[in-house]
Amino acid sequence: MPRDLAALKEDTLQGMPQLTKSPEEVEGRQDQKMDAADELKLFRHMRANAGNNSKRDELHPYTQTLSLSDIESCILLEEATFPENERCTREKFDYRLRHCGELSMGIFTSLTDSDAATAATSAPVYSGAPKRKSVLLGHIIATKTTNMTVTDDDMAIPDDSADSEKYGHKEAGRTICIHSLAVLPQYQHRGLGKTLMQAYLQRIESHDVADRAALIAHDKLIPYYETFGFSNRGESKCKFAGGGWFDMVKDLDPGHEE
Numbered sequence: 654m655p656r657d658l659a660a661l662k663e664d665t666l667q668g669m670p671q672l673t674k675s676p677e678e679v680e681g682r683q684d685q686k687m688d689a690a691d692e693l694k695l696f697r698h699m700r701a702n703a704g705n706n707s708k709r710d711e712l713h714p715y716t717q718t719l720s721l722s723d724i725e726s727c728i729l730l731e732e733a734t735f736p737e738n739e740r741c742t743r744e745k746f747d748y749r750l751r752h753c754g755e756l757s758m759g760i761f762t763s764l765t766d767s768d769a770a771t772a773a774t775s776a777p778v779y780s781g782a783p784k785r786k787s788v789l790l791g792h793i794i795a796t797k798t799t800n801m802t803v804t805d806d807d808m809a810i811p812d813d814s815a816d817s818e819k820y821g822h823k824e825a826g827r828t829i830c831i832h833s834l835a836v837l838p839q840y841q842h843r844g845l846g847k848t849l850m851q852a853y854l855q856r857i858e859s860h861d862v863a864d865r866a867a868l869i870a871h872d873k874l875i876p877y878y879e880t881f882g883f884s885n886r887g888e889s890k891c892k893f894a895g896g897g898w899f900d901m902v903k904d905l906d907p908g909h910e911e
């Protein structure tokens with residue numbers, strides 16, 4: 654069932670921490686007391702986030718696992734977001750969505766007037782309004798591996814070579830390899846990436862799919878992934894798209910329900 658995420662409580666102003674603490678709260682915790690400049694910084698950050706969240710909520714986004722029927726939208730989304738050498742090819746999408754589509758997730762909107770690059774390939778929503786389409790705004794594409802971090806072999810797909818079996822998805826693996834997190838450029842910076850990643854991690858944890866999630870990231874996105882609980886395990890050995898990646902890993906709590 655699509656899940657309308659507009660009402661995520663944690664992102665509303667109501668759910669935010671108080672800016673000013675009472676004297677009782679501050680007493681004995683002088684080390685944590687914020688000065689005026691820090692308070693102002695936090696206030697500005699929260700105000701900016703509130704704006705981003707309301708722009709996200711206008712879309713009534715919902716998340717769903719992906720299947721082979723989403724391949725054309727995934728390709729368009731990847732073309733719009735990644736430089737050519739970092740994109741997932743059609744062959745890789747076909748392999749990943751065919752073999753383990755349930756490990757991948759999309760964030761969608763069903764607005765009828767969407768100008769998204771993926772609007773043309775969107776599928777009708779099963780509702781009383783035939784014009785409503787399920788438009789892909791962002792995706793996470795993943796497989797599993799028996800390795801502890803993402804390797805070039807995990808990112809490859811089986812071919813005709815003799816050692817082909819070491820490539821691609823490993824059903825028995827306990828590490829989720831996140832190959833791609835992407836949000837269409839005109840929908841970025843409004844919390845869709847965060848909503849998608851949080852929904853994804855919650856799903857794989859509650860379904861006991863793996864013990865950890867791993868991805869490779871360029872240094873500029875390390876702080877972003879740290880906000881989801883990933884930790885930087887140092888330079889990756891991956892040579893994919895010229896290298897220069899860092900291994901990010903998040904230990905999961907399989908079976909955990911929010």
Ligand SMILES: CC(C)(COP(=O)(O)OP(=O)(O)OC[C@H]1O[C@@H](n2cnc3c(N)ncnc32)[C@H](O)[C@@H]1OP(=O)(O)O)[C@@H](O)C(=O)NCCC(=O)NCCS
Nearest residue numbers: 734832833834835836841842843844845846847873874877
């Ligand atoms: C990374 C990405 C998925 C984030 O999606 P999003 O919906 O914009 O994410 P959110 O709104 O939840 O968070 C935005 C935050 O991400 C971080 N961020 C996004 N792009 C960034 C970049 N290029 N450099 C540094 N930080 C970045 C910032 O902290 C940003 O905060 P801001 O909005 O206050 O500037 C999106 O920017 C994207 O698709 N980028 C291109 C593809 C990519 O690089 N994917 C990651 C590698 S697999």
